Each structure stands twice: as structure tokens, then as C-alpha cells.
Amino acid sequence: MFPNRAAVEGVGDAAQLAEIKGRSLWADARTRFFRNKAAVVSLIMLGLIGAFALFGQFFAQYDKGFVDFSLIGSNANKGVPSIENGHYFGTDSNGRDLYARVVQGTGISLMVGIVGAMVAVIVGTLYGATAGYFGGRIDGAMMRIVDVLMSIPFMFVLILMLVIFGRSIFMLFLGIGLISWLDMARIARGQTLTIKNKEFVEVAVATGVRPIKIILRHIVPNLLGIVIVYATLLVPSMIIFESFISFLGLGVQEPNTSLGALINEGARTMQFGYYWQIAYPLFFFVVTIFAFFFVGDGLRDALDPKDR
């Protein structure tokens, strides 16, 4: 996506420096990552957004559940964003402070994204590594299951589940967890297939280490680089996924909110001219997704330079 000149130079520099003193792969990757300006800027943005979600509530003048009755009925002129009355981002259509709501929504969206990615990392990596390590029939059967699951449009099944078992954050996490690990399992399996024929694994097998221990101690650590890259790229797609469901009103329920739910509320009232109600959630959504994509991209260049 970006000219990989920086990455190429990084490799060249690393080769020169390697003669002087040894450097670990991780240090190399770090150097390469920090050469990528877009990724570094995005990382800083992510830090700011994270801080906003964590500590933004302390700067809010109003509680997120507080309904400002003095604004009811005149949202269009009194609910506009203003520093004076303390509604920095204005109010939502129910008279609640939009700043506090956006802080809350950003936090929940980030949480969903990170939990989804973590489920993917843990389940997907172990599943893929197991399938790849054992190979043969076991591999065939395990990956066939993944193929079958992948060809099911999960959004519909998840909505079915949300309807049947009630709309709750827990169900949302469960549904996202069910879907997110599939891609990761494929990637982890592919990598495992190349790793398992390396000498150190053969030595481990020859010395009688149990398969579970080989997978956990010798294979999984070597998958870490690529897993981190895909996890970073998975977070934004999980956020998009959650926002999609919340946009339909089926995801996070009141009084909780997420960026998708806020965009939905804003989209409903924008025809009345309350543009701030959609602008702020949309801004935070787009910036978050952008930042994650760029950081993921930078990490991929840094950790996996040949895969371009």
C-alpha cells in the first residue's frame, strides 16, 4: 500500500549493523516500524483514542446517563456543541451529553474489537497450530470444519442468536468470538506447516517431547509475529462488525452504547439538521479504524517484510 522503501532501507541498514553487533529480530522490526511515519502517527492516534475512552469521562461536565431537561424541546438551538454549557459535543436527541456518550461508545467499541481479536488469537492460533502440526487426516477434518463454517453467512446466524437468546453484550461477544477465529486458524495452520519441518521441532520430537508441549513451546512462539499482525488488522474488522449490528439496533443495548449505535442515532436525526450527532461518532469511528489499519500495515511491513 505504501512504497516499501523504508522497509527495504531498514533491511539494508540492519544487514550493515549486524556486522557490528547482533540485533534481535524484534529490535529490527521495531526499527522498521518506527520508520513508517503513517504507522507511527496512527499509533499515537490510537494512544490518544484509548486515553479518550479511558479517561474522557473525567472531563465530561455531565454524567452519561444524565438527561438535560433544560434542553428538551429545543435541541436544535440549545443542544449544539458549545464549550459554555459544558456539552462539548452537544447533546443527543434525548438530551444526554454527547461527549460522555461518545466516550462510552468508543470504549465499548474498542473493547469489542480487542476481545474479538483476543478470542481469534487464542482459539484460532491453537486450532490452526494443532491442525497444521498433526497434519494428515486430522488436519483435513479440522480444516474442513473451518471451510464449512466460513461459507456460512455468520451475520445472519448471529442475529438469529441475538433474537433467540436476547440482545446482550455477552451474546455479541460470543457471536464475534465464533466468527473471528476462522481466518486466524487458516493463517496459523499455513505457518505451522512450514515451521514443523524445521530442525528444532525435529529435535523436540526426537527427544520425546509431548505434542501439546511442542505446539505450545516451540510452534506458537514462532507464529507470534504473523499472529500479532493479523490480530491488529482484525481489531478494526471486529469493530466494524459490532458497529454493523449495533447500527441495526440489534447489538449493544441502552443504556450502553457503541460507535455503531451512536452513528445509527445520528443518522436518524441528521435530516433535522443535528449534524453534530452523527459527525462526532463518525469521526471517532473513522479515525479509529484508519489508525488500526495503518498500524497493522506498519506491523506487517516490520514483522513480515517478504509478504508484500
Next chain:
Amino acid sequence: MFSFVIRRLAVAIPTLLVLVIISFILMYAAPGGPFNSERPLPPEVLANIEAKYGLDQPFWAQIANYVWGVVTSFDFGPSFQYKDRSVNDIIAQGFPVTLTYGFWSFVVAVTVGVSLGVAAAIRQNSWLDYLAVGISVGAQVLPNFVMAPILVLTFTLWLGWLPGGGWNGGQWQNLVMPVIALSTSYMASIARITRSSMLEVLNTNFIRTARAKGLPMRRVIWRHAMKPAMLPVLSYLGPAFVGMITGSVVIDVFFSTGGIGQFFVNSAFNRDYSVIMGITILVGALTIFFNLVVDVLYAWIDPKIRY
């Protein structure tokens, strides 16, 4: 080739059955029946209604009936909410709409995406390339539910050019915004994939040979480079299809186009299980069928694949 198709079908059909069974079990496990309302019905009435819908039968009889109905006659049963219509009626009403703008979105995503990607690859590092890459990076973060409000803000509320929703029998004015909203992020991905695979193909030996023979660039691209460069795009079409069909739910809800997505979400709020299941299974079948077609096409185009 024939045996390859048969083998793929042998995987596709069980997948579909698994989907049907999973959704039926989910529905069966639901706490509270579809006729449990705020004001409880008298038990005799409830028993009558449940007998009418076959809900008084044991689990195995119900699931066998349902699967049999779906498999033999595509009969998804009656709707629990709209008492006058069956699920098939609802699908027949909404599906053509979804199909229409879905088809156009797909066409737009593929043609615009591929042309943008090829143009960027041919003129690498020119302003055109940067523009194409910029567009595809920007559009990546604009999923349908973000695009839709932005489009309405611009074209309906600000410029007043297009109607903000409705279907109106599929007039082009009503089609423009749904199609753009649905196709943008996939267009971006297709452009990116096309660009990188085209760049890779253009650096191969056979392209250099073709150019050394003095073939005009146009012919090199069309005759030699296009086919191998399209393979990664082709394998992306499966996920793109799933994404679009899922995205159609947002389009239907936001633009009130009246496709199956709208019924799906309404039924989700009304706990109208049979409609949700019917649509889930229909969409699942479509997806599986489409993936099958993509796989077969892939095997047909790529000589390296043995089947």
C-alpha cells in the same frame, strides 16, 4: 472437471443441511414460543394455534417436517407474525429488490475496482496510481453503514439531487445511493488486490517476452496479463459476495428499499423465527452456491490447479 464439481457439491450440500439444522435447533431452543405475548392467550387457543403451526409435535417430527419442506419444495413454512403470508411470499416480495441493487453493486465494485487497480498498476507511481491507492485506502474505512448516512447527507440533504430512500419500482434515482453505499468498500479492496497482483504479473518473464516481441501494451494487458492477474480477485469475490449480501440488510433498513433485509430486521425485533430462519437459509444457500461457482471458475481459469 466434472468430478471436481461433483466433489464440491458433495461438500456444499451437507454444509447447507448443517446450516438448516443449526438454525432450527437455535429456534427450538428459544425460551418462550412465538405466540407468548404480553397478554397470555387462553391455553385452549394457544394449543389450537400451536397445533396449526405444528408446534405441539415432538422435536424430531418438527425438524424432519421442516427440513423435508425446505429440501423438497423450498417451503419455509408460515410466518408467525404476518398471519396472512408465508415466508415464501415475503421472500418473493423482497428478494427481487435485493437482487437488483445487489447485482448492480457487484457489477460496480468489480468493474470500477478492476479498472482502477489495472490503471494504477500500469501507471505505477504516477498521480493516477496515488489517486487510486488513496481512494482505496480511504474507502476501506467506509463500510456501508458509514457510507449511507454520508451519501444521504450530501446528495439528499445538501444537494437535493436524489431521493433519500424508497424503491419506487427500481428507478435509477433510487438505485444510485444504495449501490454506491454497498459497493464502495468492496470496490476499494478489489482495486487494491488487482493493483498488487497486476504489478506482480507485469514483472514476470512471459510478460517481458510478450513486450519484447513488440506487442502493443494494450494487447499485452488484455491477452496475457489480465487472466493470471484476475485470480486473486476471483478468490476475493466469495467473501465480497457474503459481505454485500450482509450489507444489504443495512441498505434495506437505511434506504427503506423493501428488500429481504428489512423483513429480516423487522422479524428480528418481532421474534418472527420462521422468517429469520427462512432468510438465513436462503442467504446461506446463495453464499454456498456462489462460492461453488467461484471455485469452479478458479479451477477452470488457473491451469496450475489440479482437480
